[in-house]
Amino acid sequence: MFLKSLSLVNYKNFDSASFDFDSKINCLVGHNGVGKTNVLDSIYHLSFGKSYFNPITSQNINHDADFFVIEGSLQKNDREVHILVSARRGNKKIIKRNNKPYEKFSEHIGFIPVVMISPGDRDLILEGSETRRKFIDGVISQSDQLYLNSLIHYNKVVAQRNALLKFFAANTKFDRDTLEIYNGQMAEAGNLLFSRRKAFLKEFIPIFNTRYAEITNGKENVSIDYKSRLFEKPIGELLEENLQKDMVLQYTSVGVHKDDLSFEIEGHPIKKFGSQGQQKSFLIALKLAQFDFIKNINKANPILLLDDIFDKLDEQRVSHIVALVAQNELGQIFISDTHADRTEKVVKESNQSYKIFKL
Template sequence: MHLNSLALVNFKNYKEATLELSPDINIFIGENGAGKTNVLDAVYYLAFCRSFLNPIDKQCIRIDEKFFLLQGSFVKEEKKIAITCSVKEGQKKKVTRNKKEYEKLADHIGEFPAVVISPYDRNLISEGSETRRKFIDSIISQFDRNYLETLIRYNKVLQQRNALLKQFQEMRIFDLESIDVWDLQLIDLGNVIHKKRSAFLLDFIPVFQKYFNLISNNKEEIDIHYKSQLIEEDFATLLRKSHRKDNALGYTNVGIHKDDLVFLIHQQPIKKFGSQGQQKSFLIALKLAQFELVSGLLKKKPILLLDDIFDKLDHLRVAHLMQLISDHIFGQVFISDTDRDRIEKVFDGIKIERKLFTVNQGNIEEG
């Protein structure tokens, strides 16, 4: 599977651009702010129906325009598949496959998997639990559509329950019979999600540890701890015990929406006790483990997006990553960088077909 061509209209800083791509390596060179990352984000958007940079779709529309359009021609099992994503101000996002619109965007997730390694990955360590939950949810959703649908339903039920609690708070009442209706649904959905997260992490953590050891030469002891209220008590008991607190605060205080991943180095939080180099290795290992598991479960290699990472890595880590590329571990790869000379040195001796594009303020030229 690979992306054969890409077209952007009014996407971020691009008025219009059309690219014919290599099935192997595609490199985008340009100064900071030129729009290199936006090309990689367009590829990601075609895969996930969302940006990895901007959670609000309208923020991807070019300044002074009313819409954006992305078109990609994928080659999958020797068949060409046209994917189009369009967003217009005040209208519902539209995603089509061979000109037929998806009824549910969830049906598209996993069809064209992708993994991005970016400086923004540091948010997985520095930010709150929601960022780490989204990370694990996005991985599982690519190969388990039922999981994604269950997660969507859980969040809708959670919103309804919170709205009811807010009403109770304003009216200074608590109706157990009414809240039980939402509790039963939340319990069923939450237990499914918790079970699947637990099972996934059992497979994920050893693969993650393998890649960390590979790129750091087996120097550190690292681990991931799954933190969930459902490990200590069953969900029904947790909700029942939390009724008074939920009523007082006006929202649901227990459940899988409170889950977190604790990243550890030598049994201590890497956020506090890990060096910058250790944290970079940790993050890259997370993404490489994601790549391997998704690739194995879907029986196809995801597109790998390497966004401006070479100036953030030391020579040893770059060498290990390039070894994986030269061993054809990955399929199609997109790379952004500011330094042409550095990229040429990085790929010196790697005999893989590649295309190089120069990016300059919304203009892209091959070569």
């Protein structure tokens, strides 16, 4: 699978732009602020129906316009597929495959497997648990429709339960029957999510360890640990035990929506004890493991988006990643960089076809 062409209208800083891509390596070069990252983000948008950097649809529309359109033509399974994502201010976003609109956007997730590596990925280490949960959910959802549907349902039920808790507090009332309905729905969906996350991490962590060892030549020991209260007790028991607390807080304080990942180096949190270089290597390994996992499940290479990759790794490490294309371990790659000569030097070494787009 590869992206053959891309057309943008009123997307972020672009009024209008069109690209015809190489099936292997594509380099977007130019000064900061010209829109290199926005091109990569539009490809991500084609895959997930939303921006990697700003999920608020209206804020991805060019300031001087009322709508945006992203169109892409892909070669997939020896067939050409056309994807369109469009949005107008005040209207619902539309996603079409071969001119047929999706009834549910979730049906599109996973059709174009994509992995983005960006400087903003540092948030996975520095920010709170929600960022790491989104990472797990994003990887699993690209290949597991049941997981994605259960996640959507679970989050909806948590929001409904939270609204009920607020209603109890505002009206000094308590409705056990309605609460039990939400508890039951949370338990059913939550147990499935917990089970799938455990299974995913059992397969994912060894892949991650291998990738980290490749990047660092096996210099340090790193680990990923799954943190969930469901290891202690079933979700139903946790909800019952924490009911009084939830009544006071007016929100649901336990469940898989509170799960987290612990990232460690030599037995200590990498957030506090890892150098910038170690953190960068950890993140690259995390994303390459994501690539490997999706590839293993789908039996096809995801599109790899490398945003400002030289900010994260030295030239030798970037060369190593690009060299994987020559070994057919990776498929189509998009690289953004401020230095055209540096980028071209690296991609030439791969002995693969490439295109350079100067923005």
